[in-house]
Amino acid sequence: MSGNRDTPEALGVVIASDAQGIELALSQARATLDAGEVPVGAVLADAQGRVIATGCNAPVAAHDPTAHAEIQALRAAAAQRGNYRLDGCTLYVTLEPCAMCAGAILHARLARVVYGARDPKAGAAGSVLDVLGDARLNHQTTVTSGVLAQPCGALLRDFFRPRRVNLDPLREDALRTPDAAFAPFVDTPAWPWPPCYVANLPALAGLRLHYIDTGPADAPLIWLLLHDGAAWGWQFRHFIALLAAGHRVVAPDLIGFGRSDKPKREDAHSFVWHRQALCELIERLDLRRVVLAGCGLGARLAQTVPLAMGGASEERYRGLLMLNAQPGCAPDAKNLRAGSAYAAPFPDAGHRAALRAAPRLWQESESLLCAAHTFWRDAPLLTETADLESPEQMRALAECALRHFAPTDAPATPTEHDPSH
Numbered sequence: 001m002s003g004n005r006d007t008p009e010a011l012g013v014v015i016a017s018d019a020q021g022i023e024l025a026l027s028q029a030r031a032t033l034d035a036g037e038v039p040v041g042a043v044l045a046d047a048q049g050r051v052i053a054t055g056c057n058a059p060v061a062a063h064d065p066t067a068h069a070e071i072q073a074l075r076a077a078a079a080q081r082g083n084y085r086l087d088g089c090t091l092y093v094t095l096e097p098c099a100m101c102a103g104a105i106l107h108a109r110l111a112r113v114v115y116g117a118r119d120p121k122a123g124a125a126g127s128v129l130d131v132l133g134d135a136r137l138n139h140q141t142t143v144t145s146g147v148l149a150q151p152c153g154a155l156l157r158d159f160f161r162p163r164r165v166n167l168d169p170l171r172e173d174a175l176r177t178p179d180a181a182f183a184p185f186v187d188t189p190a191w192p193w194p195p196c197y198v199a200n201l202p203a204l205a206g207l208r209l210h211y212i213d214t215g216p217a218d219a220p221l222i223w224l225l226l227h228d229g230a231a232w233g234w235q236f237r238h239f240i241a242l243l244a245a246g247h248r249v250v251a252p253d254l255i256g257f258g259r260s261d262k263p264k265r266e267d268a269h270s271f272v273w274h275r276q277a278l279c280e281l282i283e284r285l286d287l288r289r290v291v292l293a294g295c296g297l298g299a300r301l302a303q304t305v306p307l308a309m310g311g312a313s314e315e316r317y318r319g320l321l322m323l324n325a326q327p328g329c330a331p332d333a334k335n336l337r338a339g340s341a342y343a344a345p346f347p348d349a350g351h352r353a354a355l356r357a358a359p360r361l362w363q364e365s366e367s368l369l370c371a372a373h374t375f376w377r378d379a380p381l382l383t384e385t386a387d388l389e390s391p392e393q394m395r396a397l398a399e400c401a402l403r404h405f406a407p408t409d410a411p412a413t414p415t416e417h418d419p420s421h
C-alpha cells in the first residue's frame, strides 16, 4: 500500500535531521507526479530515527479518498509492526496534514510530526484546525512546521499551475467530444492533416473551433470548405486530398459539429451566428483569393458569407462552389450509423444540439438568398450534385472545379496581352 515500491532506498535510512526526513518525503512526493496525483509524500521513522515506512498520495489511482501519503505510511508501518500503535515514531510529510490524517496520527500515538509546506485551506496542524495540539483530545503530538517549506510548496504550485492556466478551457454550457472518438479516423492516411484550433474569435466567446489548414501559403487559390448539417470536415477528405496538391485548403468544423465544441442548447445556434464565426475566421487567417465551397447547409453559408463582410468582399472571393445545395439538410441517418466517422462527434444526445438545430438554420438562411444571388451574379459559380463518399466522383469534381476557378493569368495563355488586339 505504501509508496516504497517506487523509492525503496528510503527504507532503513537513519534520519539525522528534520531536513533529511523532509528530503526523503519530497522524493516520495516527486514519485507521484507521473501518476497525476497531487504531489505529497511521507516517511515514518521509529524512535531511533530509522525509516520503517513510506507513503505517496494516491487517492486517484487507488479510488480511495483516504489514500493520503500519511495514511499510506501509517498503514504500512502498523502492518509491519503488527500493531496500530506506533509509539515513539516520527512522521515526516511534505504538506501539513489534513483533519483526517491528523486524526489517524493521534490514533497511532505518534510522538512527533514534521511537515514542510503549510496548507492554509485544509491544514489541521495549526493552519485551519489544530487537531494535533488540541488539549481537549486525549493525545497530543509535537509538531515541527516549515521544514524545507519552500521546495515542498513549489512542488505543489508547479503541479497546479498548468491546470490553472488552462489554454483550452471548455465553456460550462458546452461539451467537447473526446479526441479518442476520432482516433480511428484522423491521423490516418485518409485524414493526415493536423488539427488547428481557435477559440478567441469574438463570435465564439471561448468556444473552440476546429479546422484544418493545408497546402502552400502562396497558393493561387484558397478553398474554404463548409460541411453540411449532419457532417464535419471529414466529408471533404477525398476532395481535400486532390485540391491540396497545389492549392491551400481550409476546412472548419462548424461549432456543434466534428471536433469543434458543442453548445448544449439547441437555441445557441443561429444561421447568422455561424456565418459571423466564419467571417471572423476568414479575417483572422487573412484568407484571400478564396473559393467558397459548401455542401448542403454549408453551401448556404458559403453563398451568404460575403454579404456579412462588407465592401472588400469582391476582391477576396474568386468563386462559389455549391454541392448538394437543394432544399433538405436533415441529418442523414445512413451517414450517422454507429461506428462511422459521421457518428463519432456525437457520442450521446447532449452532443447533438447542432444536428437538431440544422433544419432551422436552413430555414433561417432563406431570407438571405436574394441578396446572395445579387452578390454572385457576375462571379464564377458552379452548382453540382455529387457523392462526396465516392473518390471517382470527387476526382471528376476537382478537375471540373479547378478548370472553372483556376486563375486565368497563367503565362501559357497570355490572351489579355495578345498584340493582335
Ligand SMILES: [Zn+2]
Pocket (backbone or CB within 6 Å): 068, 069, 070, 097, 098, 099, 100, 101, 102
Ligand atoms: Zn490527509
